[in-house]
Amino acid sequence: MSDQIILNNENMVTSKTSVSVLFAGDSGDGMQLTGTQFANTVAVYGSDLNTFPNFPSEIRAPAGTISGVSGFQLQFGSKAVYTPGAKFDVMVAMNAAALKANLKNLHHGGIILANTDGFDAKNLKLAGYGEENNPLEDGTLNDYTVFEIPVVTLTRKALVDTGLSTKNIDRCKNMFVLGTLYWLYSLPIDTTIETLKTKFKKKADVAEANIKAVKAGYNFGDETEMFSQHGRFSVDPANKKPGVYRRVTGNEASAIGLTAAAKKAGLELFLGSYPITPASEILQTLSGLKKWGVKTFQAEDEIAGVLTSIGASYGGALAATNTSGPGLALKAEGLGLAVMLEIPLVVVNVQRGGPSTGLPTKPEQSDLFISMFGRHGDAPVPIIAATSPVDCFYTAYEAAKIAVEYMTPVICLTDGYLGLSSEPMLIPAPDDLADITPKYVKERKPEDPPYLPYKRDEKGVREWAIPGTKGLEHRIGGLEKQHETGHVSHDPENHALMTKLRAEKIERVIDLVPDQTIDNGPEQGDLLVLGWGSTYGAIKIAVEQALAGGCNVAHAHLRYLNPFPKNLGEILSNYKKVLIPENNYGQLIRIIRDKYQIEPVGYSKVQGLPFNEMEIEAKITDTLKEL
């Protein structure tokens, strides 16, 4: 990255292609809000960005301690940004604990904006620094550029005549820091001012104080001598596709994707669900979409979540259920029923660390096996995995299309990392979204031949018979059914036939699956890095850098895990070696090995943390060496 330096009046401005920032403070310091505001500003300014909130799993951890630290990381850039950054360039540390918890992830030579008011004796002690070890003084930070700012003191000074209580004034300290950061990165403050005005519409004095704090922080940048030596920075807007954008988290995107699919298909959306981290936001978002006719049902458990959805689907709704690992385990029997009934159902599984309660707030990609095999009997279902927060929209949408058009449950895999991260989404025009066409059985007259619930079309798909339709009265269930009539049948030949027909139907979903493409790198060569789901960003950057370093390596990323794209086998055979990085102990690799009879190199990371590009790049280099 070559940084260009421009000299401007008093301050030199260094232009950067991308910057990763971490806002870290106590849970009560409003870091999520600050980070979100910063993200909105850079988004409107035209940067590409990716954000990732990181908060303690305890709701109210003791203030000032390491376990109470809440962080919001984002990366913005003038080129495409795929991750919040493996490490960050700038850290805002509102107190000593925030510094201590995050210093290891700050780039060498990075910038620290330290709120000195959060480094008093009490805070140092709570953070676990000894009395003599104030990191701002003892040389710990010699390798970094540290800006020491008494944020609370300055905020109080700026807001002294607002008439607000000291407690309320102190709440504005995050806005002061935000203002300073805007100055430092040459960003406009008006987006934030507008937001504050709307947010505190009913509390004009609070809005006014917050706005004053942002401005004071910004002016502080101008006035203080502190920055003169280093100057300011700027990041040009990204060369993004023109259009109207919004910012979405993966979970919001999943919710909107389902709703859009229902609208497009002319169906009512029904979500039966039970809260579970990190999937709850899907239920929460959909609960707020009643204006779009969405019905959400907060069930008593995951089993009821999936069964209410099955009931709604039988009744003719586009039914979905969302969950995370342990919840998917509970839904397994219900999914088997949906496979037998052959009715549409979308399951959005936001993966987290397992097994059992595992790492509830940390992402992992370890539900591939349960998605693929976690039902008794031969019960295949289509599986799609989202590759980015925005892709959660498209995978949910596609899952709904497949579910409705193939009359089958579909599992849509995202994870905690995608679910909570956000990025700009180019808003699609309704017409750009694929049509979704449910195939209903029409009303029948008594003189018509009897209705056959399990008669299939050329794709092997039965039609949807909605209760209330005259002449289609029929009974179905989880017991094996006779071919076509749907009557209960225990005939051995019939069971074999039905098992085959159900499997073949899922295999035919391949007709909707686009051919696998090579994301980057040569069409054939030494090494293919094959990823799936949320590792997209890290692998993308790693391969980009390895290519720049002269490696013979390519990247292909799977969205469709069942069935795999038609040409996947051929692609795999075009490289000497295949490397499969996964946030699990080796799941996709076993499926690929089994299906394509090749011996890929696995690369597992099971720390509840996403991969970073450096790890993958190193693994690429090592693997190539061994060729």
Add this chain to the structure above:
Amino acid sequence: MSDTNTQLTAKDFTSSQEPKWCPGCGDHAVLQQLKNAMADLNLKTEEVVFVSGIGCSSRLPYYVATYGVHGIHGRAMAMGSGLKAARPDLSVWVATGDGDALSIGGNHYIHTIRRNLDMNIILFNNEIYGLTKGQYSPTSKVGLKTVTSPNGVVDYPMNTLALTLGSGGTFVARVLDRDGKFMREVFKRSAQHRGTSVVEIYQNCPIYNDGAFSVFTDRERKADTIVYLEQGKPLVFGKESNKGIMLDGFTPLVVDLGDSSVSKDDLWVHDENDKLKANILADFFDDPDTKEDYLPRPIGIFYVEDRFTYEDALDDQIAQLQSAGEGTLEELLSGPSTWTIN
């Protein structure tokens, strides 16, 4: 089925599938009365959906010529709830057994009842697991010898209707499989009730638990062991209608009407809208075979309450939010705030 609005008969509700229940099983009678009730209620076969879990009784959907889904063990109520929430226009019936509803499905049972969707739950209680060949169920009597309790059950049995009332039940009734006409009338009342109705049926399983309820159904004994609940009528029972029930504070007492110190006017008069009294009735849970001064087992409608249904409340919220217009796809996609890149 014809297009005209002719009144259907029980035969029209009979499917092509032959019931496979054992001869003499109480399920046959229940099926017959359900079909009678549906015909009496002037229901159309296409507007009715029977959902069920797993068990002998849960096979019922196959035998009615309506729509039907036979689900998985214990989950019928969840499936029915989703169906009803999505399709309030349908008449949703749940067929479930004591094992299905109260054991594996216990959690769904209590939550379904508190939500009060307009659904009719037909609870076949045979105090045994029939389909899996005779293991004891959560309603089996203490001491019952079964394949899983060769030395007698030590689990204390569940009081179904007390649980139902405690969960906020809005229509709570009990009938006997032998009481065809009475059962039919109770089914009709339950269907007319807006809200979740529970009709518990004492159903004989001649194969694995024969005679579990004979103390309440045998001609010689029933007059003394059960009391029929009739709205506005005093609680009178006994062969010569010679016994009654009085309330002493909250304590029910069996009194002898032959004794000149009490008259019918002193008796407890049934009021199906009185929840407190319904709870006391549900606690009439003595076993006449083991307890000498037992209270008779009440049969009939214990309690009826008019409470809003889940699906109405949900639909009202949606209608209210859509009163200024339904959300469009464009609005959905663009969300609350956007920016433009040129």
